[in-house]
Amino acid sequence: MADVSTGLGTGRASVGAVLDFAWAAGEFTATEVMAGTSLTRSTAIDAIDTLLDAGILRELPNARAVGAYRSGRPARRFTLSADLGVVVGIDAGATHLAVSVADPLDRVLVHHRVEVDPLQPAEVRRATIIAQLETTLAEAEVPRDRVLALCAGVAAPVDRNGISPPHPDGFWERTNPGLAEALRDWAHIVEVKNDAQLAAIAEGATGAAVGCRDYVALLASERFGGGVVVDGHVLHGAHGGVGEGVVFDHITGVETAVGLPYSLQDQAREAVAAGEIAPDGPVGLLVAEDRIDPRLVLTLAASGDGDALRVAERVGAVVARIVGVLGSMYDPARVIVCGAVAESIEPVLAAARRILPAEMHLPAPQILASTLGAEVVSAGAIATARRAARERAVPLLAERRLSMRA
Structure with missing residues (x-):
């Protein structure tokens, strides 16, 4: 209530x-x-x-x-x-920044997404986020004092005060450059959360986990990270680190927390180097490029190209190992692969489904592709801001208005 x-x-x-x-x-x-x-x-x-x-x-x-x-x-x-006001959702990813302004019920009024330098110093990243927030609110023609609630998602663990712990390479400090403090005066309610946890919230609200009480949203873009829901509750941890992808650096058969786009590139190159794929075939020619577009490999796999299917099988084995670890730790009914790559990831997931049962003693969870696309974190941020508006900001607004009339 x-x-x-x-x-x-x-x-x-x-x-x-x-x-x-x-x-x-x-x-x-x-x-x-x-x-x-x-x-x-x-x-x-x-x-x-x-x-x-x-x-x-x-x-x-x-x-x-x-x-x-x-x-x-x-x-x-x-x-x-x-005219109650608006809510704002921010997706501050490693290589992108998205800001959405929405009404408290169901409409997104303005949404902007731009690419950012992942090596931006913290102070530059903070200024970039504030500037994009100002620009998006101006386009929506919404004054700052009408923002009821704001939620920002970052590619870092976040504690309940919106603060990220230090990272050995400074990555978490760059992606969450003191946003709880920087955004404090931008709304009645301000929350900073981990991006994978927001992906889980989005999937539970409007995605593949509607009606499901036990699931993991596996955010698989730049890096792997899991938003974990058990018995209907998003798990958090003392520092917001539940589902943090660094664990995959230590899992045999995975060895890295980098996301699916990079895994597709790496597995394609390894297959060519091992002689499993001819260098003059469609996939082999892609490997000759400095950076492989994973969507091209997945499109080839979906069309039945043998070399691309071989790459999808190799990546599917990696995904099966990841889902096996998550399944053994959290016993979810579903694992939902999220992010832009989810739109074309079905050939990889088909392979993972075949391999997964051998990775687990528990019944294997369903592996599903998200339908929310690249904006899954934005959707979770908006859903979280709407809930904050409903439960906290609007009741406070009512109190203030009645106090002024008294």
């Missing part, structure tokens, strides 16, 4: 119940609130009136006024106010 402060008076529990109901209801009547919350009619109407006074709800024209009611007294109808 929304955490409605004591500033809303003795009826704060009923006001919170009505506010919770309103988020999912769209248009509603007091009778529908009673049925959905078990409040009495007088209590429901008092709570609705309180939220109307605060400008959190607005009353709609009655059914007779819009020609939809013929006789009797039409019921009053309500909905959430359209």
